[in-house]
Each structure stands twice: as C-alpha cells, then as structure tokens.
Amino acid sequence: xxxxxxxxxxxxxxxxxxxxxxxxxxxxxxxxxxxxxxxxxxxxxxxxxxxxxxxxxxxxxxxxxxxxxxxxxxxxxxxxxxxxxxxxxxxxxxxxxxxxxxxxxxxxxxxxxxxxxxxxx
Amino acid sequence: xxxxxxxxxxxxxxxxxxxxxxxxxxxxxxxxxxxxxxxxxxxxxxxxxxxxxxxxxxxxxxxxxxxxxxxxxxxxxxxxxxxxxxxxxxxxxxxxxxxxxxxxxxxxxxxxxxxxxxxxxxxxxxxxxxxxxxxxxxxxxxxxxxxxxxxxxxxxxxxxxxxxxxxxxxxxxxxxxxxxxxxxxxxxxx
Numbered sequence: 288x289x290x291x292x293x294x295x296x297x298x299x300x301x302x303x304x305x306x307x308x309x310x311x312x313x314x315x316x317x318x319x320x321x322x323x324x325x326x327x328x329x330x331x332x333x334x335x336x337x338x339x340x341x342x343x344x345x346x347x348x349x350x351x352x353x354x355x356x357x358x359x360x361x362x363x364x365x366x367x368x369x370x371x372x373x374x375x376x377x378x379x380x381x382x383x384x385x386x387x388x389x390x391x392x393x394x395x396x397x398x399x400x401x402x403x404x405x406x407x408x
Numbered sequence: 409x410x411x412x413x414x415x416x417x418x419x420x421x422x423x424x425x426x427x428x429x430x431x432x433x434x435x436x437x438x439x440x441x442x443x444x445x446x447x448x449x450x451x452x453x454x455x456x457x458x459x460x461x462x463x464x465x466x467x468x469x470x471x472x473x474x475x476x477x478x479x480x481x482x483x484x485x486x487x488x489x490x491x492x493x494x495x496x497x498x499x500x501x502x503x504x505x506x507x508x509x510x511x512x513x514x515x516x517x518x519x520x521x522x523x524x525x526x527x528x529x530x531x532x533x534x535x536x537x538x539x540x541x542x543x544x545x546x547x548x549x550x551x552x553x554x555x556x557x558x559x560x561x562x563x564x565x566x567x568x569x570x571x572x573x574x575x576x577x578x579x580x581x582x583x584x585x586x587x588x589x590x591x592x593x594x595x596x597x598x
Contacts, residue, residue, distance in 0.1 A: 329526045336518040340511045346536030348519055354529040379560060 289364040289390045291316055297388030298368075305356070305371035308363065311335070316366055323369075326358070330369035333360045347382060363389045415441035444489055444551070472573040476555055479566055483540065483556040487577075490517035490550040512537065516544045516554055531571065534560070543567075545574035553577060 289297075295317055298306065307318040313331035315324050337345050342362045349372075350358040356371040359381060370385065372378050412419050413436035420437055433444050473485045490513070516535060523530045524546060533544040541560055545553040553574050555566070562570075 326526075329522065332522055333519065336515060336522060340508075340515045340537070344538050346541075347534075348536075349532075349534035350523040350527055350530050351532040351534065352527050352529045353531050355527065358523075358527065382560070 289388070291364070291366065294363050294366065294368075294388065301384045301388065303370060303385070305373070307369045308366050309334075309369070310366050326369055329358075330360055330367050333369075334362065334367040337362065346386065349378065359385075361385050361389055411443070413439060413441055414443055414445070415439050472576060476566070476569055476573060479563075479569070481558050481563060481566060483558055485553070485555050487547075488513040488516055488544075488552040488554055490514065490521075490552070512542075513552075513554075516542065517550065517552055520544055520546045520552055532567065534562075543570060545570050547574050547577045551577075 294308065298308070298317070304319055305323065307323040307326050307330055308316045309327045309331050310316060311331065311334055313327050315327050318324050318327075333348060334342065345362050348360045350360070352358075356373045357378065359370045359372055359378070361368045361370070368385065368389070370381065372381050410419050411432065411434070416436060416439040418436060418438040431444065431446055433442075435442050473487070476482060477485045486509075515537075516533070519535065520533050523533055531545075535542045535544060541557045543555040543557055543562055543566070545555075547553055553570065555570055557566075
C-alpha cells in the first residue's frame with residue numbers, strides 16, 4: 288500500500304493541479320489550490336460508499352458534468368484523491384497518470400492496459 | 409399472492425399480471441411507494457396475453473436495453489434499484505459474481521446520489537471496478553441504468569443513447585406511476 292509520503296511525491300512529480308487528498312475520516316492531507324478543501328467531505332463520502340464493495344477493487348470514479356469540470360475520485364492507499372479534470376480530452380491521460388502513482392493494488396492490470404490501448408489507438 | 413411494501417411494510421394482495429418477466433411492479437395502496445423488484449415466478453402462474461400498461465412498459469424497457477447492449481463497446485446492461493439490488497440483467501456480467509451485483513448496485517446508487525448532491529449538473533458516472541468500467545445514469549429516485557463498457561473512452565453514440573434511454577425510462581416510469589396512482593385513487597374512492 289502506497290504511503291502518504293510517496294503519494295505526495297508522486298502527485299508533485301506528475302504536476303497534478305486542482306486536487307484534494309483526504310483520509311477516510313475527511314481530514315485533508317494535501318490540496319491544490321486553495322478552495323479545494325471544500326470538496327473534502329464529498330471525496331471522503333465517496334470513499335465510505337465503497338467500503339462494502341471493497342475500496343481495493345475500485346479503480347476510479349468519474350463524475351461527469353455538463354456545465355463544469357469532471358470530478359475524478361481515486362482510492363490511494365489509506366486516502367482518497369479527488370481531482371478536477373478540466374477537459375474531457377485530458378481524462379484518459381489524467382487516469383493513466385494518477386493510476387501510475389496510486390499503485391497496482393487499486394487498479395487491475397487489465398484496467399491500466401485498456402487505458403493505455405485507448406491512448407495509443 | 410401476498411407481498412409487502414418495501415417502504416411501509418404493509419402487506420397487500422397482487423394479481424399475476426402485475427408480474428412481468430419475473431419483475432413485480434406495483435404501487436403501494438397505503439403509502440403510494442412504487443415497488444419494483446424481482447420475485448420468483450411459479451410455472452403455474454400464467455401471464456394473460458392481453459396487453460396491459462405494465463407489459464408495454466417492460467417491453468419498452470427491454471428494447472432500449474437491448475439496443476444499447478448491441479453496441480460493440482458494451483459488455484452488459486442492467487437496471488439498478490437502490491435497496492433491491494439488480495433488476496434486469498439481459499446479460500449477466502461475466503466479471504462480477506452474482507453475489508457482488510447487489511453490492512455493486514448499492515455502490516452505483518450511493519455514488520450517483522453523492523455526485524448529484526454535490527454537482528447538480530452531473531449527468532453521468534463512470535465507475536472502474538475490477539476489470540470493468542461501468543457508465544451509470546440516474547433515471548428517477550432510487551432507479552439507475554448501468555452500462556458495462558469494455559474500455560474507455562465511451563463513444564459519443566453510446567453516451568447519447570444512454571442519456572436518451574435514461575430520459576425515456578424516467579418518462580415511462582413517471583407516466584406509469586401517475587396512471588397507477590390515479591387507478592388506485594379511483595379504486596379506493598369507488
């Protein structure tokens with residue numbers, strides 16, 4: 288399971304913006320920019336709703352919107368990462384980048400493969 | 409046959425033609441809740457040939473689901489009712505054991521509610537779970553359409569069809585609910 292330190296480092300390395308990282312109880316571990324913390328409860332609640340099904344089986348959740356940026360929520364170790372994807376075109380690239388840092392435990396190989404294939408094709 | 413309302417728990421009798429393709433569809437006479445869930449069908453129960461509102465409604469549902477299912481990028485389609493698990497499964501998902509479908513349905517329903525509460529303009533939910541990506545549309549209260557994709561991205565045709573299907577299903581259910589309520593009121597007053 289990825290540690291919080293490695294997670295923050297990974298987020299920094301890929302230059303992620305418009306994100307919030309929260310623990311299961313809603314505590315904000317990191318966010319960028321200011322204002323993203325208003326989404327902490329939402330992201331934590333998404334995490335809680337996955338508990339019965341099994342968070343380790345979830346790759347991501349995309350809340351697609353008509354009038355605003357899509358919100359993508361990822362399980363990330365003991366935390367949950369919420370990211371705004373500004374353009375639909377960037378969604379696959381965002382998924383690929385974040386899944387690469389959250390670790391294989393939360394994203395089956397076939398899921399990563401399907402994204403990679405879609406990107407290349 | 410005696411059934412119990414999911415909302416208020418009152419028992420009431422139903423007639424066989426309220427069961428179509430193994431799905432019970434009726435509005436509670438006590439609280440007005442629209443019950444819609446699978447029930448075991450005995451061989452001795454025969455559904456009358458006469459076309460009723462219920463039959464037309466289910467036929468329209470299945471046609472929409474089959475149309476979506478026929479797209480090459482789609483692995484399966486099903487309807488979810490929160491609290492009563494998966495309702496219609498033209499194709500059972502190969503990657504999900506049957507016991508997981510209830511949990512998956514609950515997760516989709518909970519996530520849709522959360523998303524719509526937070527973002528009123530949310531129109532679709534994509535959920536990647538195990539080896540599948542599921543596109544979920546909210547239809548009406550507690551009722552959802554789930555489309556299992558082979559991979560992302562979903563084509564424009566599929567997204568358009570999914571949205572249209574959700575709207576049609578919502579309209580059908582609202583009309584059906586309204587007709588049922590009128591009939592029940594007439595029945596009670598008569």
